[in-house]
Amino acid sequence: MRVVLVNMPWGALERPALGISLLKAGLVANGVACEIRYLNMLFADLIGVERCRHITHELPHIAFVGEWLFTEALYGPDAVRDAQFVKQILRRDWRLTDQRIAELLVVRSRVEEFLARALGTQDWAGVDLVGFTSTFEQNIASLALTRRLKARHPHMRIAFGGANWEAAMGEELHRAFPYVDFAVSGEADISFPLLVRALQARPREQPQLLAAIPGLVWRDRGRSIANGGGAPVTTMDELPIPDFSDYFHARERSPAAAQVAPVLLFETSRGCWWGAKSHCTFCGLNGHTMAYRSKSARRVLGELGKLIGKWPCPTLEAVDNILDMKYFDTVLPTLEKMNLPGPVFYEVKANMKRHHVAALQRAQVLRIQPGIESLSDHVLKLMRKGTTGLRNVQLLKWCREYRIAVDWNLLYGFPGETDADYEAITVMLPRIRHLQLPGACGPIRLDRFSPYFQRPEQFGIKDVRPMPVYRFLYPIEGLRHERVAYYFHFGYEPAARASPAAHTAVRLAEALRDRADEGSLCALPHRDGGLHLADTRSQAKIAALKLSAFERCIVMRIDEVASVAQVVEALAQSFPTKRFAEEDVRAFLDELVDLDMALTDGKDNYLGLALMPAGLRPELEASSRRMPGARGGAPTFVPMAHSTTGAPLHA
Known part of the structure; x- marks a missing residue:
């Protein structure tokens, strides 16, 4: 059995693909020949690193420009449809200039050459199973290559996995693209090795084995069959250490990748302990399961030591949704003593204490994403964030002191928000101009798997519909775009309308951020x-x-x-x-x-x-x-009696 796993455009050049690196490590440990091909680097070498960066980092991913660039290669030319996409999506919705659109068309003109190179310069003969990881804008490029692989190698089995193929999305895509043999929904650590084992069995035994694989979508006599929910990993320590060797070997051969600094990814937990308690209303992450699972401190430290020893990188990034608070007593003190090659990034919860921030700094966790999306108590309550505006500012202040960079956003458009919410934020922003201001400001999205999507009527949301861009990406008769889409447009019930005052707060935040204040x-x-x-x-x-x-x-x-x-x-x-x-x-x-x-x-x-x-x-x-974890509201201490000092409190 020979397996090839593929990372297509537009996977980021600076980081390996963690999911398929875990799958490779597990397969190889069980005697299955497996390699990972970073074809995103092949395309970047063809079009140039600056064009690649522009599409992956500068253009909003919900514009799906990277996906559209491959639609002609997948479906064939359609001048009318392309003209509508340029007019409606690129010009009207995202206001791209003619010059930028012309640059994109240059990139599009190189797609067929890229696919030909991917077919001709790679050894596909004798490959039994090809697995594509698909997240964000990797779907159309992967499908375009899949169609060509199947035409040349009819015996080859094709499997898809990743966020774009989870739950209903994977079922609908599998039905629409008959040259995709399998889709794996959710975490594939258990399901994908079972698929490989089933394909190693005798043909007459395979249908029964395939039917027993959790989360698998497969074909039985041409009919698409979905086996239901996947099987999430329950014991994180049982996961293999990811094998990034293919990524670093590919970097050595890629002129484009050599121009970007590599980032070493590591994983210490899955799920979200806060989301399991109170699912943030707009969060669409962890569609399969919110259950929080973390690795033991011994495993975390041992794994990090091995990864750093093999592949020292200038930056380390945890892919976790949220940091395990136990790590402040177990993992972080040891990180202080490790010779880390560079700073660490982690996602955390905003209501930490000062000593937690100090511990992050000592452990070289010098960049965090704390889930700060507002400074309004009422809006944060609407989000179910479990924090307050003052506590968010408190964290920003402490991070400024300890020189920890904070990735945070100012979001608006939450059902039930009021003008008073943003009038208060407008007052707060100038007072915190010496702290780190929001990196981005914008309206909320409605994402699949979020409470807003699952129970819109509960929040005063109506008219939920796929973003129009999906019509251009999947112009297939009979395909249900509401099942393929991850992002949706929506409206508000009258009582839940968004606040127009939000725009004033956003303009102020952007002005303060762009007009650097050197004082403090x-x-x-x-x-x-x-x-x-x-x-x-x-x-x-x-x-x-x-x-x-x-x-x-x-x-x-x-x-x-x-x-x-x-x-x-x-x-x-x-x-x-x-x-x-x-x-x-x-x-x-x-x-x-x-x-x-x-x-x-x-x-x-x-x-x-x-x-x-x-x-x-x-x-x-x-x-x-x-200090106890004060959360506002009722006071912790009993007030003292009237002052008897006779002196003013300030000089």
Whole structure:
């Protein structure tokens, strides 16, 4: 049995394909000959790395430009359909210029040459099974090559897997393209080896074996058969270590790939522990199962050590949806001591504590994606995010201090949002201009598998329909685009309409991001042991504010989101012989808000915006370990009585 796994355009040049690298490792361990072919590099060599980068990184993937470039090679020429795509999708929807469209047409003119090279320069003779991984814009290119492979090698079996072939999408595509023999829905770690084993059996035994493979779509006498849900991995430690050797060998032969720095991928968990508890309303990830499964610390560290030893790369990226919080006590302390070749990326949850952020920095996790999509408490509640606007800003502040880059977006268009939500964000944004601003701003999408898609009526969503682009990608009579599509357009019920005020907040966020402010807001130690706040941001309301001992205590306490009662309790603990009135404390906190040095949610909670000096961070980290995980709402501490100091709270 000889198996070839294929990574087609438009797979990213800088990273190996993790899924098929895992499959190869498992097959080889069981004596099956398997190799991976990175034909995305072959195409990049043909069209040039800049054109490839433009399509994969600069154009929005929901425009499906990369898919359209291969439609002529799959279906044959259709000048009318192409003209409509250019007019409706490229010009009207995405406003591409004539020059950009002309560049795309140059790329399209090289597709047939690429497919001919893929057929002629690769050894396909004797290959029993070819497996295509298809995510984002890899579907049409893979199908175009599949049609040609089947014409030349009728004996060859073809299998598809990946996000584009999950559940109903895979069933419909399998029915529409008869030269695809198999589709594997969901995680393929168990199903694909079973498929290989079934194809090794005698022909008369194969139908029974194929019918027993979970998640498989196959053909029985020309009829497409779906076996139902797949079989997710339950014990992550049982997975093989991915084999990236084919990727790095291909890089050595590819002039285009040599121009991009490689990224080493690793996997420590699957699913989402937060989503299993509260599925974010717009999230379409983990369509097969949200169940969270993570590797043991021993396995994580051992696997990372082996991967780094074989393939040291300037950047390491975890593919996990969310970091296992247990790793703060097990994995991250050891990463501090490992000689990592470069910084690490992880997806995390936003409501971490300061000492968690410090631990990330020490472990060289210097870029994170924390799922920050709004700064409005109400909008975050609509999302089911389990955090607040102040806690999102809190994380941005701490990440700025520890020099951790944050990938975050400002999204809008959530059913039930109000003008007040975005008016509050518009007030907040200028006050956090010294922190990292959103990398992108835009409306929400409706993705397959999300709660919005599964239960639209529950959220006031109506008229759900596939994005029009799918008509151009799959112009097949009888094909049901609503089953093939992953992205959908939709409307709102009157009571759930989106807020027009969102556009004002978005324009402000983009303006602040594009107009770099070199100033900052910092807490600086004073020579008398005190503290003062220095504001060098543009449009600062005051250059400096010297703090009394009492005020220093307050500013230290609101380094983390705190209620007035919690601040009063902190004062009482630091100054046990004094008593403080809540109204005096609140007045000082409100003064900081007026000076753009703090934020409030209007519900009794405050957050200081000043970056803390390195000398104070160990004290604050220790304090964050002792503090309970405050979530806003009811105060944790009992308020003290009226102030008897007779002195103002600030100098």
